């Protein structure tokens with residue numbers, strides 16, 4: 685795939701590192717050309733640095749690795765450059781006090797989609813810290829990290845699922861883009877648990893087999909479940 689990366693910060697670096705290693709063509713772009721050049725040089729693998737518009741026009745997939753709000757402004761300014769592009773939104777609209785900045789309004793992903801009406805927006809990669817995305821691979825207790833992915837366009841979802849696997853993770857269907865706000869709210873909750881409470885967010889959900897209570901025991905005779 686040809687992947688354009690908008691932003692030269694932590695998430696751009698962490699995710700692009702995996703995608704370069706997986707053999708994708710990557711162009712990184714930022715408002716500061718020297719930072720983009722430095723990141724491209726660090727990533728190696730033929731990665732190029734370009735301006736934001738050039739990277740957006742070039743990529744089949746474009747990662748928006750910009751802060752909430754800035755991403756929307758930048759993408760709006762790119763206009764037709766993102767027509768038909770798979771636009772990946774990893775942003776977390778989380779402010780002071782772990783508050784969800786989108787409140788009752790559209791999610792960050794929906795705002796990005798409104799700012800780039802021709803793009804096919806997919807929400808992914810927002811639930812973990814940059815250093816988790818830098819892991820090679822992010823595997824915990826022998827299980828690859830599961831990454832929820834939300835979007836409306838099946839072909840776009842297929843591509844982003846591949847990019848999730850290229851990071852060493854397992855994609856999980858998160859539903860349509862209208863559900864992206866749930867991922868953003870989950871990030872706000874997780875960050876508050878991790879940072880605010882020092883609590884293990886992973887411990888708040890039971891394993892799948894216990895999702896509706898303890899698993900039922902089946903009898904040896906195969907006559908069905910018992911309570």
Ligand SMILES: NC(=O)c1ccc[n+]([C@@H]2O[C@H](COP(=O)([O-])OP(=O)(O)OC[C@H]3O[C@@H](n4cnc5c(N)ncnc54)[C@H](OP(=O)(O)O)[C@@H]3O)[C@@H](O)[C@H]2O)c1
Pocket residue numbers: 691692693694695696714715716719748749750751752754758774775776777809810811812813814815
């Ligand atoms: N860091 C994490 O652990 C993490 C995890 C999950 C999701 N996220 C989300 O990922 C996104 C990127 O986070 P990050 O940690 O990579 O941030 P970062 O390291 O601060 O990098 C942000 C990038 O955005 C650029 N930028 C900032 N304001 C801009 C503007 N108005 N116009 C154009 N470019 C602008 C910065 O450019 P300059 O270098 O020129 O300032 C930089 O290249 C955020 O939405 C964040 O919520 C982050």
